[in-house]
Amino acid sequence: MSANQHLATDYENLPRFFPNPPLLTSFQAGWSSIQLAHYCQPSIDIPEVSNPQHSIAISLGHQHQGCDLEFVSEGRLQTISYHEKDFARGFIEIVPANSPCGIRSISTTQSIEWINCYLEPTFLAQIAYESVNPDRVELLLTRKKGDALIHQIGLALRASLETVGVGSRLYADSMATAMAAHLIHYYSTRKHFFRKHEDGLSKQKLRQAIEYIQAHLGEDISLIDIATELGMSQYYLCHLFKRSTGISPHQFLIHQRVERARLLLKQPERTVLSVALECGFANQSHFARCFRQCTGVNPNQFRKL
Known part of the structure; x- marks a missing residue:
């Protein structure tokens, strides 16, 4: 395939290029501002493809050893080596939307693990509108860049998806907003600065x-x-x-749900599960964890007080 020819794909179709399915995805979780896929593969061999979303890859590790990755973009090759010590530094890769890119692992390893986050260009444009320079946002192609904030956001989103899944839209939106603002400020072709608001809401x-x-x-x-x-x-x-x-809107929502649950738990005919679902928690485990964080006891212990 020549430098001017490449395939078009998106985050839902990208898994077809891998030997194993993703370990976890947000594709059915109802998220809109951001999408996530957690991969663990024996190898990578993706042809030069373009994606309509901005793609942020967060490296999590390669089993037992480092790994050499060969990137190709518009016919240009670049080889990057990852070593074991690199993974604690939170390295990321950014491929801007509609930018053709291929990747291939060229060294032997037992597994390659990473998180891919996908952001719509329109979402970044909406966030950029709040900056001092609300011009068109263009992200820079970025290879092996240490970024602790993006790394932690990716891990937090994965943890939320694992424990909550469906029912985590507000949290995902909040994390996506923080990630988008960070990308716009540090990884765009033009510097964007966000206004500092001293006052809160009216x-x-x-x-x-x-x-x-x-x-x-x-x-x-x-x-x-x-x-x-x-x-x-x-x-x-x-x-x-x-x-x-x-506190954030998501934290406020959780506190308000717990307060309502405290009232409902005083009704002996109500089950803990029915209270959890009525208050908007994804499941009983999610309810118990949030309730303990806010009150210091689990729902059953609260009923005995």
């Missing part, structure tokens, strides 16, 4: 946000749902809400 907007969250506690609400209700962007909402309350 009393009216804060009350409106709280009332919306309380009215939809049992639902898998998203950050964009709340932002649309308030007539502001997700980025603006995240920052001003935390400035006003000291």
Whole structure:
């Protein structure tokens, strides 16, 4: 295939290029701002393909040894070596949307493990609108760059998907917003700076946000749902809400769900599972973990107090 020819694919179709299916994906979790796939493969051999989403790969390790990876972009080859000590440094790779790129492992290893995050260009553009220079956002092709924040966001999203799965939209949106702002500031072709807001939400907007969250506690609400209700962007909402309350919208939602659960648990005819589901928790395990974090005891212990 020549440098001017490449395949078009997307995050849902990319797994067909691997020998093994992903260990975990968000594709059925209802996420909209970001998608995630966790891979562990014996080898990589992806032809030069383009993806309509920005792709951020977070390296997690190669079993027992390092690995040499050969990247090809528009016919140009680049070989990058990963060593065992590199994986603790949180290296990432960024392939901008619609940029043809191929990758092949050229050294023998038992397994190659990584997380891929996918962001829509329109989502980055929405976040960039809050910056001082809200021009078109173009990300830089980036190879083996240490970035602890992106690495931690990827791990946090994977953990949320593993433990909560469906029912984690607000958390995923919040993490996606933080990742997008970071990418725009540090990995775009032009420098973007975000305005610092000293004040929080107005009393009216804060009350409106709280009332919306309380009215939809049992639902898998998203950050964009709340932002649309308030007539502001997700980025603006995240920052001003935390400035006003000291916690993120997702943390506030969890606290409010736990408070409602405390009232329902006082009704002896209610099962713990029914309370968990009515309050919007994904399952009983998720409910118990959040309840303990907020109260110091699990739901059954709370009933005995």
